[in-house]
Amino acid sequence: MTKRFGELSKEMCSSISGFPLPILEDLSEAVLDFTSLADLQAWLVAR
Template sequence: MSEIELALNLASQANMTIEEFEVIDRRGMILQDEKGRLAYAEQKGVNRLIMRLLKKRFGELPIEITSQIEDLSLENLERLGEDVLDFNSIDDLSSWLKGQ
């Protein structure tokens, strides 16, 4: 049974009209979109903080390093935020990024 058939079956069992089901389905899609926006905003905020810390510590960063950092997942950004305190040079940062 497809997901649509399953959903329509559940809606039928709950005595929902197609219109009511569509309203609930749209609300679900809006909620998923909002969760995606929040996750994106969180990742961008962590990214900006890490970039500011690195620039304060090492000065202007090469574009290739900046690009690598921008491509990191939220989990790796958080790990980088912890590990940045252990870096003594930009070479330490480069080595860390190569290991990701």
């Protein structure tokens, strides 16, 4: 994530690291379609 979007906030990192494996797998696929940090933020809010 950092390579694609730069430094993430602590809140984002905490949120992502707390996800169970199936959600992380979904995120790993979804991130391929993200074009901005806003896409990641929207995805996180939806979860």
